[in-house]
Amino acid sequence: LEKQIRRNNRLATLGQIAAGTAHEIRNPLTSIKGFLQVIGHRLKENGQYKEQGYIEIMLKEISRISNLVGEFLLLSKPRDVRLQTVSVFKVLKEILPIIKNEAMLHNVQVNIEKNLSSLPVVVADGELLKQVFLNLCKNAIEAMGDGGELTIRLTAGEPESKVIVDIVDMGPGIPVHVMEKIFEPFFTTKENGTGLGLSICQQIMKEIGGFIRVSSGEMGTTFSVHLPLA
Numbered sequence: 001l002e003k004q005i006r007r008n009n010r011l012a013t014l015g016q017i018a019a020g021t022a023h024e025i026r027n028p029l030t031s032i033k034g035f036l037q038v039i040g041h042r043l044k045e046n047g048q049y050k051e052q053g054y055i056e057i058m059l060k061e062i063s064r065i066s067n068l069v070g071e072f073l074l075l076s077k078p079r080d081v082r083l084q085t086v087s088v089f090k091v092l093k094e095i096l097p098i099i100k101n102e103a104m105l106h107n108v109q110v111n112i113e114k115n116l117s118s119l120p121v122v123v124a125d126g127e128l129l130k131q132v133f134l135n136l137c138k139n140a141i142e143a144m145g146d147g148g149e150l151t152i153r154l155t156a157g158e159p160e161s162k163v164i165v166d167i168v169d170m171g172p173g174i175p176v177h178v179m180e181k182i183f184e185p186f187f188t189t190k191e192n193g194t195g196l197g198l199s200i201c202q203q204i205m206k207e208i209g210g211f212i213r214v215s216s217g218e219m220g221t222t223f224s225v226h227l228p229l230a
């Protein structure tokens with residue numbers, strides 16, 4: 001419990017810092033990016049390829065900062081949770097194009113399985129729920145490096161009181177020593193990761209009144225999102 005409280009305090013402080021500065025960082029970044037692109041084009045026209053390469057590196061670093069700040073914003077947005085009855089299937093369908101696009105870039109195929117007799121309606125915040133599914137699918141796709149299948153499976157939880165959305169990948173799985181830390185803010189094993197995705201997901205699920213379970217092995221990883229029924 002103490003660990004949990006410390007973690008929550010850390011998240012709250014993080015949110016306060018982020019809220020004040022994220023926008024202020026993002027706006028100048030956008031303008032720097034724009035001008036760098038112009039310079040890059042000029043250098044290319046002049047055949048200065050080495051210098052153009054430097055610009056490319058700068059642009060990449062800028063998008064890293066921009067991603068980080070973007071996730072900060074999500075974490076800190078003083079946004080009220082709007083709980084309402086939402087159709088899980090509809091939420092999934094709305095973000096499917098984004099997931100498929102990301103999957104395509106990584107040579108991943110997306111399957112949706114519906115092991116339910118009717119379409120489940122849950123009490124949640126649709127927009128926040130989208131964020132959770134997107135983050136988990138993004139991780140699943142990234143875990144597969146180059147190619148594989150991402151399965152999104154809807155099932156009824158036991159004892160029929162919940163809806164479970166499984167996000168299943170065929171990646172290398174999560175080693176035990178890594179598993180302990182994956183929900184910690186800033187924990188990442190990726191070169192360009194922020195380590196914020198899962199901590200955001202966990203925070204959102206807490207607000208919605210659901211939870212996430214993970215199981216992982218050599219055959220891949222499954223993140224199960226448990227949602228309260230309406």
Ligand code: ADP
Pocket residue numbers: 135139140143169171172173174178182183187188189190192193194195196197198199221
């Ligand atoms: P990020 O994606 O920026 O690294 P996350 O909070 O989303 O941050 O994830 C934290 C870490 O959890 C990842 O760096 C990775 O090590 C691990 N992880 C998350 N999802 C998966 C997955 N589907 N397969 C393997 N590892 C995963």
Ligand code: MG
Pocket residue numbers: 135138139196197198
């Ligand atoms: Mg992530």
